[in-house]
Amino acid sequence: MDQTPTTKRILIVDDNNEAADITAELLELHGFHTAVAYGGLTGLDVARTFQPDAILLDLGMPGMDGYQVAAALRAVPDFDHVALIAFTAWSDVITRQRVQATGFDEHVIKPANLERILAAVRSALDKRLHSMEASA
Numbered sequence: 001m002d003q004t005p006t007t008k009r010i011l012i013v014d015d016n017n018e019a020a021d022i023t024a025e026l027l028e029l030h031g032f033h034t035a036v037a038y039g040g041l042t043g044l045d046v047a048r049t050f051q052p053d054a055i056l057l058d059l060g061m062p063g064m065d066g067y068q069v070a071a072a073l074r075a076v077p078d079f080d081h082v083a084l085i086a087f088t089a090w091s092d093v094i095t096r097q098r099v100q101a102t103g104f105d106e107h108v109i110k111p112a113n114l115e116r117i118l119a120a121v122r123s124a125l126d127k128r129l130h131s132m133e134a135s136a
Contacts, residue, residue, distance in 0.1 A: 009033045010121060011052035013043030013069060014087065015061040019110075023056060023087075026114050027121075040064030044072055047079065054083035054121055054128075056108070059090055059099075067102050074103040081132050083124035087112075 010032045014020040017038050024034040035050040037043035041064045047055065055073070059066035066086060073079040085106040086099045099107045105124035108116060 008054065008121075008125065009035070009050060009052045011035050011037065011043065011047055011050055011055045012087075013037045013040065013046075013055060013061075013066070014058040015039055016058070023117065026117070030114075030118060032121075040066065040069045043069050047073065047082070052082060054085060054124055056085050056087040056117070056121070057104075059086055059088040059095070067098060070102045070104060081128055083121070083128040085120050085124050087117075 010024075010027050012020045012023050012027075012034060013036075014023070015038055020036045020038060024036050027034050035046055035052070037046040040061050043055070043057070044064075057066045057069055066088065070084050070086075073082060073084065083106070084104045085108055086104045087108050087110065088095070089110045091109045096107060105127045106120040108120045112120075
């Protein structure tokens with residue numbers, strides 16, 4: 001499977017519109033195809049149509065939070081290949097444990113520089129690829 005950024009689709013789900021848009025623009029500049037959703041429920045809808053390879057997912061959103069979105073995605077086999085990256089300001093031990101238990105592949109603490117975001121995306125994609133190969 002080709003792991004070049006130009007073939008990868010990244011969905012950013014964050015209720016902070018400006019942060020989501022800037023993150024998408026930066027990832028586009030690095031060759032990724034991006035889409036943005038400004039809430040959890042909308043993020044699920046966009047995931048179905050955009051078919052991302054990875055999702056940067058804010059945890060603290062009103063309505064449907066990032067944990068609920070991740071759990072919903074992990075419950076559907078069509079999304080088994082999708083890398084999930086928690087993208088949040090929360091970094092306490094309980095959050096880290098819950099992120100791992102919910103099925104995220106990476107945890108990025110905001111604010112994060114572009115190098116950290118890119119490293120997390122690449123790592124999450126690699127983890128998901130290896131997970132899919134192991135289960136095949």
